Amino acid sequence: MEELLRVEGLESGYGEMQVLWGVSLKVQRGSLVVILGPNGAGKTTTLRSIMGIIRPWRGSITFDGEDVTKLPPHKKVPRGLVLVPEGRHLFPDLTVEENLLMGAYTRVGKEDLSDTLELVYSLFPRLKERRSQKAGTMSGGEQQMLAIGRALMAKPKLLMLDEPSQGLAPKIVGDILETLVRLREEQGLTILLVEQNIAQSLKIADYAYVLEQGRVVLEGTSSELLEKEDLVKAYLGI
Amino acid sequence: MVDVGLVVANLVYGLLIGIIYGIATVGLNMIFGVLKIVNVGHGAFIMVGAYVTLLLFTLAGVTPPLTIVASMAVGIGLGLLFYYLVIKYLVDAPELATLLATFAIGVLLQEIVKAFMGADSRGFTWNLGNIEIAGVSVALSKVIAAILSIALLGFLYLVIYRTKLGLAIRAVVQDKEGAMVVGVDVDRIYAISFALGIMVTVASGSILAMYLQSGIHPYMGEIYTLKGFVIAVMAGLGSIPGAFIAGILFGLFENLSYVALQSIEGIQPLVLTRSIAFLLLLIILLVKPSGLFQR
Numbered sequence: 001m002e003e004l005l006r007v008e009g010l011e012s013g014y015g016e017m018q019v020l021w022g023v024s025l026k027v028q029r030g031s032l033v034v035i036l037g038p039n040g041a042g043k044t045t046t047l048r049s050i051m052g053i054i055r056p057w058r059g060s061i062t063f064d065g066e067d068v069t070k071l072p073p074h075k076k077v078p079r080g081l082v083l084v085p086e087g088r089h090l091f092p093d094l095t096v097e098e099n100l101l102m103g104a105y106t107r108v109g110k111e112d113l114s115d116t117l118e119l120v121y122s123l124f125p126r127l128k129e130r131r132s133q134k135a136g137t138m139s140g141g142e143q144q145m146l147a148i149g150r151a152l153m154a155k156p157k158l159l160m161l162d163e164p165s166q167g168l169a170p171k172i173v174g175d176i177l178e179t180l181v182r183l184r185e186e187q188g189l190t191i192l193l194v195e196q197n198i199a200q201s202l203k204i205a206d207y208a209y210v211l212e213q214g215r216v217v218l219e220g221t222s223s224e225l226l227e228k229e230d231l232v233k234a235y236l237g238i
Numbered sequence: 239m240v241d242v243g244l245v246v247a248n249l250v251y252g253l254l255i256g257i258i259y260g261i262a263t264v265g266l267n268m269i270f271g272v273l274k275i276v277n278v279g280h281g282a283f284i285m286v287g288a289y290v291t292l293l294l295f296t297l298a299g300v301t302p303p304l305t306i307v308a309s310m311a312v313g314i315g316l317g318l319l320f321y322y323l324v325i326k327y328l329v330d331a332p333e334l335a336t337l338l339a340t341f342a343i344g345v346l347l348q349e350i351v352k353a354f355m356g357a358d359s360r361g362f363t364w365n366l367g368n369i370e371i372a373g374v375s376v377a378l379s380k381v382i383a384a385i386l387s388i389a390l391l392g393f394l395y396l397v398i399y400r401t402k403l404g405l406a407i408r409a410v411v412q413d414k415e416g417a418m419v420v421g422v423d424v425d426r427i428y429a430i431s432f433a434l435g436i437m438v439t440v441a442s443g444s445i446l447a448m449y450l451q452s453g454i455h456p457y458m459g460e461i462y463t464l465k466g467f468v469i470a471v472m473a474g475l476g477s478i479p480g481a482f483i484a485g486i487l488f489g490l491f492e493n494l495s496y497v498a499l500q501s502i503e504g505i506q507p508l509v510l511t512r513s514i515a516f517l518l519l520l521i522i523l524l525v526k527p528s529g530l531f532q533r
């Protein structure tokens with residue numbers, strides 16, 4: 001398999017405070033990779049640095065064969081690098097459909113969006129029912145579906161998701177993870193998932209990284225990590 | 239005794255000047271709404287617009303309503319210039335930095351205009367005769383100024399609620415990080431929004447000049463910065479339609495308080511009317527600091 005994303009020696013932080021101390025990871029095209037780690041380990045900071053929301057201090061990010069280390073988010077989205085951020089960051093006063101159209105912001109006026117919109121509505125029929133409702137009035141689960149739908153509108157090559165199950169009921173978490181599996185199998189989408197839930201995410205992932213205090217402390221295929229479950233749990237402080 | 243005719247006349251004039259106040263505050267509120275910065279130099283941009291109209295009319299004979307187009311162009315130019323020169327680097331800085339920077343921009347504009355035009359108060363005459371509104375005789379030029387204000391508000395409304403650019407502006411206002419992850423160039427949206435806000439503000443200076451036709455001098459904007467703050471706080475900082483409605487209320491309030499004060503003997507009503515606006519500001523801040531129209 002060929003590499004879609006390669007992160008090497010990534011260092012980053014906020015102001016003077018360094019959070020990441022040389023994170024390296026790879027995502028093969030068509031695979032589902034999960035990043036595990038306790039609260040404050042730097043998982044969100046890793047995704048935000050890859051996306052360019054915060055500037056990487058050192059290290060390199062290669063996406064689809066191109067060095068994108070210094071590109072801002074609005075130059076990464078059209079290349080197919082798309083993030084579903086932690087906490088969703090929807091536009092609460094825009095309707096569901098306007099949120100979805102904003103997801104295709106870099107494509108509007110250039111391409112036909114109806115196919116992508118239909119795909120999103122077929123994945124999440126609830127969104128179609130509620131298309132003219134304001135995003136802020138929906139339940140947490142529906143908002144997470146909208147956040148994923150909005151990201152799909154950009155036609156991602158790599159979909160990065162930051163704790164999509166946060167604060168949701170177990171049943172809805174299951175639905176969302178299942179949708180990710182479907183997206184990968186049916187659309188060939190490559191996925192980089194940040195999760196705290198070890199068992200469920202290792203079940204669907206091919207490869208996993210464990211992040212602690214801004215460093216990768218453990219990595220391996222899902223089955224390798226499942227064998228070392230005690231070690232993983234120790235790192236996660238469970 | 240209160241003279242009914244005088245009350246009606248002040249209602250009509252209050253409404254007209256209120257509409258002008260409204261459009262003169264919309265730009266201030268838009269800039270705050272999107273960039274979260276308070277433009278302390280606001281009034282200086284109004285002054286620039288008044289000079290655009292004064293000069294184009296007196297030197298080139300351009301009819302005042304048309305000068306608004308020139309003011310809009312000047313506003314977009316100044317907005318982009320100051321955004322890329324200064325504001326861009328201060329958007330995420332502490333509030334005091336943007337307050338001082340926009341104050342400095344205002345002073346700079348005042349002094350540049352003064353250097354070229356002198357400090358004298360100027361005016362012009364553009365007389366189209368009078369029409370009657372509710373039995374009150376009003377200069378047609380003032381009515382046209384009010385109508386143009388509403389047209390300008392309508393134009394801004396269309397940009398914000400009916401275009402892809404407007405959707406992106408609203409998205410940035412509602413969730414900046416959300417806008418970033420969908421690929422909006424937030425810096426560019428800030429630049430355009432700042433330029434649009436300054437555009438409306440400079441254009442409102444042209445409308446104001448058309449309305450007053452006098453009192454045009456480099457420091458004329460200061461009182462409108464202050465009134466703009468009162469109106470913006472009434473509206474709730476950031477709300478565009480709120481700013482317009484609050485402007486109308488403020489115009490009515492100012493004129494009616496003038497009537498009320500006039501019936502008190504031994505005081506100068508016009509002088510007191512000015513300070514009563516700030517009394518209003520203090521009361522609103524104490525009673526409803528989030529503004530009258532804010533959820």
Ligand SMILES: Nc1ncnc2c1ncn2[C@@H]1O[C@H](COP(=O)(O)OP(=O)(O)O)[C@@H](O)[C@H]1O
Pocket residue numbers: 014019037038039040041042043044045046
């Ligand atoms: N916006 C921010 N400003 C300053 N520090 C932050 C910010 N966001 C996160 N941090 C700090 O960075 C560290 C890593 O946080 P984060 O990447 O959010 O961890 P995780 O997503 O793994 O829980 C934490 O110590 C956190 O306090």
Ligand SMILES: [Mg+2]
Pocket residue numbers: 043044045086162163
């Ligand atoms: Mg996180």
